[in-house]
Amino acid sequence: MRKVENEKIGRRRVVYVLLSILVAAGIWLYADLTSGPNGTPQTQTREFLEIPIEYLYESTLTDRGLMLVDEDTDRTIDLELKGTRWLISSLDRSHIRVTASLYDVTSAGVQRVNYVVSFTDSRFGNNAIQRENASFGMATVNISELYSRTIDVSCELVGGVADTYSAGQVELSHTEVEVRGLQEDINPISYAKVTLDIGANAVETVSRDLELQYYDENGRILDKSGIYSSVETVRATLPVFVTKELSLFVNFTDGPGCRARNTEYFIEPATIAVSGDATKLKD
Template identity: 50%
Template sequence: FNSGNTSVEEQSLYMATVNICELSHKEVELRCELTGNVAEGYSAGKVQLSQTSIAVRGQEEEIAKVSYAKVIFDIGKNTKETVTADLDYQFYDEDGQVLNLSGIHAEAGQIQATLPVYVTKELKLTVDFKEAPGAQLADMIWAIKPESVVVSGDASVLNDMDSIVLDSFDLLSVTTESTSHSYAILVPDGCENLSGVTRATLEIGYPDKTVADVTTHNIRVENASASRNVELLTQELSVRIFGTAAEMEGITGEDVAVVADLSDYAVASGTYMIPAQVRVGDGKTIGVSGTYQVQVRIPEF
């Protein structure tokens, strides 16, 4: 036999027998057996499985033996945080015996199991205080009410937490003996505030604040052009300072330095009012109120 480029030199006939069996299908419950334990002081929630049933197919007499499927979830010893694992499952009959039936086909891969582990902790309420010269936390009387709250939540979130920061607070804003500020208590996402208190109050005061005006002649410029003689027209300046009575005692104008930076006036000429920085003593304990400037005359090149 020839047909174009194809030729058949020998032919044979074969017979085949095909058995066609009807496959059955059903859904079986997926169960989870836990092993291991949660550490003392912690609690576990409900196991979460990626699916709650498994579809199986096979011959009717085979899948009829399948009562349920099960994964074994080992959470380890003295677990202190949420555990997640990918697990294999097995099929069981109604007597709880493992079935090893090759004719059963399951429509699922590994099962992801998660056991949320919770902890209850008392978290201290704090404020991020911003200190400044003349406004040191050590010089103030303050309290946060309530001091703490009891929070329950995922151990992986709370294990490393000891406090809740309510907000930042600039101590320069404290000008009286007593003031109060209210803040919302925000617990981490997914956690529960068991105390039931939703707001905290910061009470803070500056019981020993002393304010004084001092006059200084200690005025200078810096970063001036070396080729020009800048004339400082402001010869004295009155500066308002503050601090505790002990820190302020003995402070005079000689302890106050006023510096005007001419970096931005390198090519300028004429008379200008230049912003000045004021520093008292070591610059750490005494604060300065207000802003200041000095007048200078810059000659032409």
């Protein structure tokens, strides 16, 4: 009997503890939301260090003959954000997005642009979380003029055609392209190349869009970062030809008293050889 009573008392204690936790959490939340001056929510400040800055409209700069240079450009920013203790404690740096527009930049040089803080989670929007000092700030960017050159484009062919097939010359949509960037990045470029892999036994014409790769005068591959091309890809086409021996036939039209079954005939030559695009002749 006493054992049963003790179990009941133990269960009551667990219930009381859980209720106490819920009540305490409710009081904490209520205090967090209403304990500020005049019943306004009480705020707390947190510091977030080295948040990346995302620069928008870099392609617009390129169209204007300009580019963003890493040197002397702010790539991260430190932020002091404030909000209710409930929200600020659940805010993670992955929720924070800092963007700066380069759309209005029209000249080279070190200059300042506005950056804006936004949030990927709607809970922190609508001014629920704010910057300590302002809703926007300034970032330093270094803008340089683009240097340009025209270089030749070649194609490296990998693979081969099947027996009885032959390959033509590779045709490129662009045999030269304009490259733009900082002079120290553009000067080492000697030429550009694409690689067309047709496999071991190609039996029809192959055509693909291929990315450019840049090489110096010694044939070494160069890093493509910081290099802008007038085209993103080059289409390479390899015509594949085949020669076929085709038999010749005659179609007769019957007439009065003249039937094909009563006719003897022969064709000389009995076959002809035709050659052409394998794609068209494969059937």
